[in-house]
Amino acid sequence: MLLRRVIPCLDVKNGRVVKGVRFEGLTDEGDPPELAERYAQAGADEICFLDITAAPEGRGTLLDIVERTASRVFVPLTVGGGVRSAVEMRDVLRAGADKVAINTAAVDDPDLITTCARRFGSQCVVISVDVRAREDQPGAWEVVVQGGRKPTGLDAVEWIERAVALGAGEVLLTSIDRDGTRQGFDIELLRTITSRVSVPVIASGGAGKPADMTAAVTEGDADAVLAASIFHRDIHSIDAVKADMAAAGVPVRLTGEAA
């Protein structure tokens, strides 16, 4: 039986880990490989780097970071942010990433999903989808791109089903409404999506306490939970999240003293 995963996410800008709420008020938090290693030792089941560097000239830095991380971190590494072509995906995978998340580029050109899945395998291709609840239509969500700033008019369920049909092997689903709020995941959104697709869904946006992450799994049926701020600020440890999940009967990978 597959174990549910806990994934710390590191936002990377110009080669440094930064944090802020919805890309605003960023502060420098350190060297990405160093922080990734610390999380791996603390029990992270996977590490996610999200590159939010705006300028294309910052891209080389990301490859260097991935390479340095792969030389000291021995859990899976997912990299997202700004990958716009199969060639860019190839470079990130060659640098040592296991999976690449694509977001805006896939909305602009859905065939990119198929191209990458055929070339590298579906297991490498994560469709990252940021959604916002529709005010005019309860129980429906709209896909937004460019870090949540630009609405697309696409319905979240339709887009995710299409992306999976095109070859995406996993869905990284972020509720922009909840992102950075620490008020818990949007369980209704998770339920809606997990009941419609057979590939794993990673819940993102809203983690505030271990019970939120457990609920994303037990109520939302998420395969994995992703969080940034609660781990960065040592508000809660990965072990504490897993202990809460284990107590609720969720199969997890316990490491170190928790094992």
Add this chain to the structure above:
Amino acid sequence: MTDSSMRVAIVDYGAGNLVSIRNALQLLGATPVVASTADELEGADVILVPGVGASAPAMGRLRRQGLADPIVERVRAGTWYVGICLGLQLLFERSDEDDAEMFGLLRGDVVRIADAPSLPHIGWNRVERRQEHPLLEGISDGFPAYFVHSYVPAPADAAVVVAETEHGATFPSIVAIDRIIAFQFHPERSGEDGLRLLANTLGLITAGSATAPAAMVAD
């Protein structure tokens, strides 16, 4: 500590990323070299075949690069073989996935995972011990490992199965016999337990190399 002179040829045939396994071997004190031609296998103590993907295109690439026969010949002559993921599957005779003919170093076929709740089988799953084996020394039974695959081996000889994993069906996740050691999961992506397993693998190879290989004794 592993003998740093141990040369591990990591076979590069365009089937996935070699960075992690190379880094892990380096960390453990071995000397990994990437081999994409038969000449580059020369002098290797261990041939390590990694890889993610389908077996027929993989065998096609290995043949085009002139690697398939030399790998089989060298392993039959006593070079160690370490297989990871697809590198485990290629050891067997035939795969249901596109009917590929493979190395045939072990008897049996490769089949799609039966009754799997999801495919591909991606993520962390438990590895359950089926026999006492030095590979598993210091690693707790049922340890979690990282998998990425849809096909699994069905060995003709149950004695090669060191550990198994359940995902719908139960399948061999570690096989080992004589100078062959192979993992269906990715030890280089399986955290501390995975590194320990690789360290045990290198230790077993160092210790086992002191004696004549079983195949040669039998001949």
